[in-house]
Amino acid sequence: xxSVSVPRDGATRGLFRRPVATxxxxxWLTTVDHKKIGILYGVTAFAFFIVGGSEALLIRLQLxxxxxxxxxxxxxxxxxxxxxxxxxxxVVMPLSAAFINYLVPLMIGARDVAFPxxxxxxxxxxxxxGIFVYSSWFLGGAPNGGWFGYAPNAVLxxxxxxxxxxxxxxxxGVASTVSAVNLAVTILNMRAPGMTLFRMPVFVxxxxxxxxxxxxxxxxxxxxxxxxLFDKRFGTHFFDAAAGGDPVLWQHLFWLFGHPEVYILVLPxxxxxxxxxxxxxRKPLFGYQFVVFSGIAIGFIGFxxxxxxxxxxxxxxxxxxxxGISTIIIAVPTGVKIFNWLxxxxxxxxxxxxxxxxxxxxxxxxIIGGLSGVTHSVVPSDYQQTDTYxxxxxFHYVLFGGAIFGLFGGLHYWWPKIFGRRLSETLGKVTxxxxxxxxxxxFGPMHILGLQGMPRRIQTYPAELGLTFYNLVSxxxxxxxxxxxxxxxxxxxxTHRKPRGEESDPWDARTLEWLTTSPPPExxxxxxxxxxxxxxxxxxxxxxxxxxxxxxxxxxxxxVAAEEEAGHGGGHAIHMPxxxxxxxxxxxxxxxxxxxxxxxxLIAAVGAVVMLAGFYGWxxxxxxx
Amino acid sequence: xxxxxxxxxxxxxxxxxAAACATNAPQDSLNPQGPYADKIYNxxxxxxxxxxxxxxxxxxxxxxxxxxxxxxxxxxxxxxxxIHGNNRLEIAWTILPALILAGVAVPTVTTIFDLAREPQGNxxxxxxxxHQWWWEFDYPKEGITTANELHxxxxxxxxxxxxxxxxxxxxxxxxxxxxxxxxDGAQPAAIGDGVIHSFWVPELAGTQxxxxxxxxxxxxxxxxxxxxxxxxxxxxxxSHAYMKFAVxxxxxxxxxxxxRNQQADAVTPDPGSLAATxxxxxxxxxxxxxxxxxxxxxxxxNPVVANGGPNLTHFASRxxxxxxxxxxxxxxxxxxxxDNPAAVKEGSWMPDYGLTKDEIDALVAYxxxxx
Numbered sequence: 001x002x003s004v005s006v007p008r009d010g011a012t013r014g015l016f017r018r019p020v021a022t023x024x025x026x027x028w029l030t031t032v033d034h035k036k037i038g039i040l041y042g043v044t045a046f047a048f049f050i051v052g053g054s055e056a057l058l059i060r061l062q063l064x065x066x067x068x069x070x071x072x073x074x075x076x077x078x079x080x081x082x083x084x085x086x087x088x089x090x091v092v093m094p095l096s097a098a099f100i101n102y103l104v105p106l107m108i109g110a111r112d113v114a115f116p117x118x119x120x121x122x123x124x125x126x127x128x129x130g131i132f133v134y135s136s137w138f139l140g141g142a143p144n145g146g147w148f149g150y151a152p153n154a155v156l157x158x159x160x161x162x163x164x165x166x167x168x169x170x171x172x173g174v175a176s177t178v179s180a181v182n183l184a185v186t187i188l189n190m191r192a193p194g195m196t197l198f199r200m201p202v203f204v205x206x207x208x209x210x211x212x213x214x215x216x217x218x219x220x221x222x223x224x225x226x227x228x229l230f231d232k233r234f235g236t237h238f239f240d241a242a243a244g245g246d247p248v249l250w251q252h253l254f255w256l257f258g259h260p261e262v263y264i265l266v267l268p269x270x271x272x273x274x275x276x277x278x279x280x281x282r283k284p285l286f287g288y289q290f291v292v293f294s295g296i297a298i299g300f301i302g303f304x305x306x307x308x309x310x311x312x313x314x315x316x317x318x319x320x321x322x323x324g325i326s327t328i329i330i331a332v333p334t335g336v337k338i339f340n341w342l343x344x345x346x347x348x349x350x351x352x353x354x355x356x357x358x359x360x361x362x363x364x365x366x367i368i369g370g371l372s373g374v375t376h377s378v379v380p381s382d383y384q385q386t387d388t389y390x391x392x393x394x395f396h397y398v399l400f401g402g403a404i405f406g407l408f409g410g411l412h413y414w415w416p417k418i419f420g421r422r423l424s425e426t427l428g429k430v431t432x433x434x435x436x437x438x439x440x441x442x443f444g445p446m447h448i449l450g451l452q453g454m455p456r457r458i459q460t461y462p463a464e465l466g467l468t469f470y471n472l473v474s475x476x477x478x479x480x481x482x483x484x485x486x487x488x489x490x491x492x493x494x495t496h497r498k499p500r501g502e503e504s505d506p507w508d509a510r511t512l513e514w515l516t517t518s519p520p521p522e523x524x525x526x527x528x529x530x531x532x533x534x535x536x537x538x539x540x541x542x543x544x545x546x547x548x549x550x551x552x553x554x555x556x557x558x559x560v561a562a563e564e565e566a567g568h569g570g571g572h573a574i575h576m577p578x579x580x581x582x583x584x585x586x587x588x589x590x591x592x593x594x595x596x597x598x599x600x601x602l603i604a605a606v607g608a609v610v611m612l613a614g615f616y617g618w619x620x621x622x623x624x625x
Numbered sequence: 626x627x628x629x630x631x632x633x634x635x636x637x638x639x640x641x642x643a644a645a646c647a648t649n650a651p652q653d654s655l656n657p658q659g660p661y662a663d664k665i666y667n668x669x670x671x672x673x674x675x676x677x678x679x680x681x682x683x684x685x686x687x688x689x690x691x692x693x694x695x696x697x698x699x700x701x702x703x704x705x706x707x708i709h710g711n712n713r714l715e716i717a718w719t720i721l722p723a724l725i726l727a728g729v730a731v732p733t734v735t736t737i738f739d740l741a742r743e744p745q746g747n748x749x750x751x752x753x754x755x756h757q758w759w760w761e762f763d764y765p766k767e768g769i770t771t772a773n774e775l776h777x778x779x780x781x782x783x784x785x786x787x788x789x790x791x792x793x794x795x796x797x798x799x800x801x802x803x804x805x806x807x808x809d810g811a812q813p814a815a816i817g818d819g820v821i822h823s824f825w826v827p828e829l830a831g832t833q834x835x836x837x838x839x840x841x842x843x844x845x846x847x848x849x850x851x852x853x854x855x856x857x858x859x860x861x862x863x864s865h866a867y868m869k870f871a872v873x874x875x876x877x878x879x880x881x882x883x884x885r886n887q888q889a890d891a892v893t894p895d896p897g898s899l900a901a902t903x904x905x906x907x908x909x910x911x912x913x914x915x916x917x918x919x920x921x922x923x924x925x926x927n928p929v930v931a932n933g934g935p936n937l938t939h940f941a942s943r944x945x946x947x948x949x950x951x952x953x954x955x956x957x958x959x960x961x962x963x964d965n966p967a968a969v970k971e972g973s974w975m976p977d978y979g980l981t982k983d984e985i986d987a988l989v990a991y992x993x994x995x996x
Binding site: 072073074077145146150152153156157240241242245246247248281282283284286287288289290312313314316317320321324325328329331332335336338339340342343345346347348349350351352360363364367368371372374375377378379380381383384385386387388451452453454455456457458459460461462464465466467542544548549550 | 649650651652653654655664665668669672673676679680683684686687690691694695696702703704705706707708709710711714715718719722723726727729730733734736737738740741791818819820821823825827830831832833834836837838839841854856857858859860861862863864865866867869950971972
């Protein structure tokens with residue numbers, strides 16, 4: 001009879017000795033700590049932000065004047081494709097993931113995510129996907145069919161670029177799917193005592209909605225990417241009309257993912273802004289439940305508007321009407337949020353440190369992006385604007401003026417919590433104002449360019465079209481944005497030469513993460529806080545009298561919370577998950593497998609073996625030693 | 626606060642300049658020149674002003690709150706009343722935008738169906754074939770095939786049937802060739818491997834995609850004679866930016882004259898002229914592998930038919946060529962194109978045949994004689 005023996009000695013179990021380091025290089029490779037993984041996500045995403053931003057500058061240089069030859073069409077197509085792929089999949093998604101990873105367990109009073117090693121695997125798979133796509137520059141050419149990868153152009157292109165695109169995005173898709181399940185489980189199951197769903201901070205709510213959007217939309221793009229991969233690599237005909245396939249199938253699949261994706265990109269930023277505005281208005285979020293429910297509504301309706309990317313495809317007036325109306329409907333919950341943010345500032349005690357500036361910038365820019373978005377529901381109007389720079393302007397107002405402004409606000413706001421040092425206010429304000437001015441100079445004129453007849457994705461344009469002036473303005477704006485990002489990097493460098501020692505709650509904030517030290521200990525809280533109210537941290541500092549006047553609670557706490565927790569004893573019995581090599585090993589296997597699909601089945605076999613070995617070792621390894 | 630206004634003035638300034646600056650843009654969607662473009666414009670304008678009103682209101686409110694409720698230096702910081710919300714207010718600002726949007730939806734829907742209606746009566750039918758990277762216009766009733774310039778009469782709806790074709794399609798596909806292959810998949814449709822293009826002439830109509838395996842229709846109409854700039858709008862590969870075209874609207878009588886000229890066979894150059902040398906080169910070289918010239922016969926006495934390239938019968942009557950990227954009024958532009966097409970338009974399917982300068986000169990002379 002066979003028996004399974006589980007060795008008791010950790011040193012002999014599995015392939016490797018269990019890693020133990022909690023500092024230094026190896027600790028970062030083997031960490032399962034959600035905070036370290038969050039920082040890895042953030043640093044990686046920011047590195048890609050620099051790369052994707054440089055690609056944007058190349059695009060703007062090429063278009064600064066008519067008939068330029070700085071970038072040939074083939075290079076230009078690679079650059080604009082990689083700009084889009086990078087900013088969507090390798091910047092805004094992972095930068096949001098950085099915040100969600102770092103903050104959600106802290107905000108719900110948990111010690112870590114539900115599946116810490118899975119969390120590490122998500123990061124490494126995302127990094128693998130990013131490096132994989134970028135390695136195509138050195139292996140025969142980068143993806144050149146647009147981030148939207150429309151078939152049959154993507155299939156017919158003779159280079160391997162779009163094959164790299166398909167496989168690389170499948171890798172990042174694996175990362176995001178795994179992470180979606182992980183974080184949804186974390187939010188639903190690992191909240192601190194008393195943290196009911198409607199005591200969760202709005203950022204956590206938005207994160208939860210995003211995880212469901214990811215879990216339901218990524219399978220759709222995965223199907224599309226597999227079909228593209230099969231068409232390119234194995235000669236299938238999913239999108240080949242001449243062989244009975246359907247090019248429009250790709251568009252349906254892509255946008256059925258692609259539109260929820262827009263909300264995946266912007267909802268975390270909306271959550272961030274919903275945390276920051278109350279703190280610097282010194283008021284609770286106006287209509288918390290309205291904001292939460294409108295976020296949920298956006299999540300649902302977001303799956304029913306994809307054809308507004310496809311009005312010109314020829315689906316007929318009935319389909320266009322239906323999706324025009326659903327697009328109108330989704331504007332309502334989005335508008336509600338803006339009014340609730342305004343309501344939060346109404347009668348507040350407003351101060352304007354950098355996070356607040358970015359949040360107000362977010363609201364004011366998002367209004368513009370929202371309004372230009374409403375014009376997309378006016379279907380005939382979109383017959384003119386689709387595929388022009390008007391659309392480019394619109395979605396940059398949503399994804400840069402929206403998501404990036406929100407994320408920069410979040411960086412300035414949580415920096416002292418994460419690193420124990422506060423970013424310089426002066427440099428922060430310079431960053432904000434140069435970014436705001438540069439952003440509007442870059443993308444404001446694009447509305448006009450689009451209406452005046454400039455199609456998207458063109459490598460150049462003739463002088464006769466009369467588009468030169470605004471293109472030049474836009475290019476100047478792009479370099480202004482680049483300046484603001486440089487100022488931010490200087491700010492980071494300067495700040496990290498200061499000593500640590502930030503207080504735990506520098507902003508007089510409202511949520512649980514501010515109850516622990518800055519930076520938080522590995523186990524987050526010495527005592528898991530018991531939650532009695534929405535904005536728990538605020539209620540531990542202030543009390544409202546009968547007449548509505550707010551009075552500070554005497555130092556030492558209001559008693560209730562402190563007393564309950566006092567009974568739990570000191571932090572000696574905390575069990576934290578141990579570091580592990582296996583998530584990294586499995587991701588390396590996945591990475592190699594990707595090259596194998598393109599170049600050689602032998603390489604694929606090696607990759608598969610490594611990946612399976614990683615999963616096998618992982619399965620046999622206990623979560624904590 | 627002075628600083629808050631910084632982002633207001635560029636936007637306001639841009640809006641003003643936008644209104645004033647439409648004159649120099651020949652591909653301007655805000656300059657409708659026919660009934661179909663008018664319908665879209667008449668919908669866009671009110672929606673734009675509603676958006677402007679909402680913009681001013683909401684951004685104004687934000688600005689007022691920022692100024693009004695900012696912490697002042699001369700007043701001690703004080704915790705404001707903790708207002709958690711106001712259901713009545715929140716319901717109001719949910720319903721109010723919904724009502725405004727419902728108001729926008731009504732004309733939107735009627736215009737969608739209005740634009741989709743097939744025009745009745747005296748229409749002109751043209752098949753539009755999107756190639757990588759040029760446009761072919763085929764007039765089935767008139768028996769005309771031309772490229773990159775779509776000639777139409779004013780005041781008459783033109784029903785375009787749009788079809789994407791690739792290299793290797795069989796001669797002159799008809800719209801039925803654009804339908805998907807038979808269900809059993811036994812017989813591939815005759816369209817080759819085309820990609821998606823998008824037909825857009827903003828001053829006359831909205832956009833319609835040109836999708837392989839699908840015959841889309843679009844109606845355009847011009848009120849006045851003129852030349853209207855158009856461009857492929859859907860990313861279609863290397864030379865996407867170079868896939869332009871023009872719609873040339875004539876008065877009905879001028880249009881009839883144009884039709885008669887186009888229906889005629891190509892001009893035969895005088896024997897011994899440079900153009901005649903060019904014609905010989907055309908017939909005996911590689912040109913006839915792809916290009917048709919009506920009235921010309923090859924060495925075996927067969928008519929020269931098109932196979933993937935533009936019909937050149939009346940090449941010199943066109944004001945532009947090579948996807949309307951190059952003007953057709955300079956011999957040196959044409960010479961540059963013949964010398965190495967891919968150097969002008971990257972990816973061009975027309976090969977570089979290594980023509981000598983003399984051969985190029987002769988071909989240019991011949992092509993310029995094809996009025």
